[in-house]
Amino acid sequence: MSERPEIPTRLLVHALLREDGTVDAGELYAVAGLLGMSDQQVRLCVKRLVAEGRFTQEGRGRKAVLRAVADATGAIAPDVGHVRYAYRQDQGLAPWNGTWYLFAFAVPESLRTARDALRESLLHLGAAPVQGGLYVSANPIAELVEAQARHLGVIDSVSFLTSTDLRVGDIDDPRRLAAEIWPLDEIAARHERLAAFARTSAEQLKRGLSEVERLTLAVELAAEFSRAMTPDPLLPPELLPQPWPGSHARRLFHECWTALRADSPSPPRLFRLYDDAVSVA
Structure with missing residues (x-):
């Protein structure tokens, strides 16, 4: 038997959102129970979501209906x-074209938040660090990286390169490189x-x-x-x-x-x- 995934209560509420923007509380409590969540855990989560203005609540307990104030599906x-x-x-x-896409950046400490956000974006897009400030991807993500760098206001600190003969130390075989980098x-x-x-x-x-x-x-x-x-x-x-x-x-x-x-x-x-x-x- 495979291990069951851990699911935050808040994510469960979002996952049970219907097309009309509502969550049936009876259904929520029933599913939560099967996932090992207590009624108190669900009640506290609903209370927080309502207090944050993310949902409104009509009725009480298992007969309540939660209504999303805005699209709440982003979490899931x-x-x-x-x-x-x-x-x-x-x-x-989508076969590989043999090209490596490289991104180098040296964002100053004064823009640390933007630098961290750019790094997170690169990782999310599947790039990996080769060394400090140099990331590589096997997929053509340059347009997405550029858009994020412009959004963060650090485009002048980012260099874009491509290569068909990447070598890290003595390793230049593409498959060995992938195993070394990722x-x-x-x-x-x-x-x-x-x-x-x-x-x-x-x-x-x-x-x-x-x-x-x-x-x-x-x-x-x-x-x-x-x-x-x-x-x-x-x-x-x-x-x-x-x-x-x-x-x-x-x-x-x-x-x-x-x-x-x-x-x-x-x-x-x-x-x-x-x-x-x-x-x-």
Whole structure:
């Protein structure tokens, strides 16, 4: 039996948001209970969300209805572009062109916040540090990096380079370079965990589940998928050990998600968000 993912109570509330912007409190408490959350934990979370102005509450207890004041799906929404690109790679639709994309920056200490934000953006986009202030990606992310650098006001401190003959020390073989620069073992382990959870989930679906159990499983599966994919640099298959567990895990996720989606009469917005992300699969 695969380990169940830990899901914050706040994320659960967002995950159960319906297309009409509401969350049924009875459903929320039922799913939370299956995830091991106490009623008190849920009540405190709802109270905080209402106090923050993120939701309004109509009614009390399990008969209440929460209504989102603004779009509250950002916490659980997948990065659609990132996920679609992963499935395109899995299908051989995004082969590597042999180019390394390099980004060098020397942002002054006075702009430390912007420097840290730029670094986080690079990591989120799948780039990795080669040495201090120099990051590399195997994917064409220059436009995204430039847009973020301009937004942060540090574009003058960033250099953009490409290379087809990158060498780090004595290593110049692309596949060996990828293994040296990115933590492939950690990335693979997260995908293997996703695959195990998807297999277990598929078996549960075959045995039959109630609607609340299906919702609970959907939230857990989405959380596990997010953990596997963030961060994943989405290195081209040409640079990865084969067979790579990422493509296998994404296939199992898609199959399980499709089965979950098929028999849900009133699915939360979570389903549509992931349907949109994996639509190329």
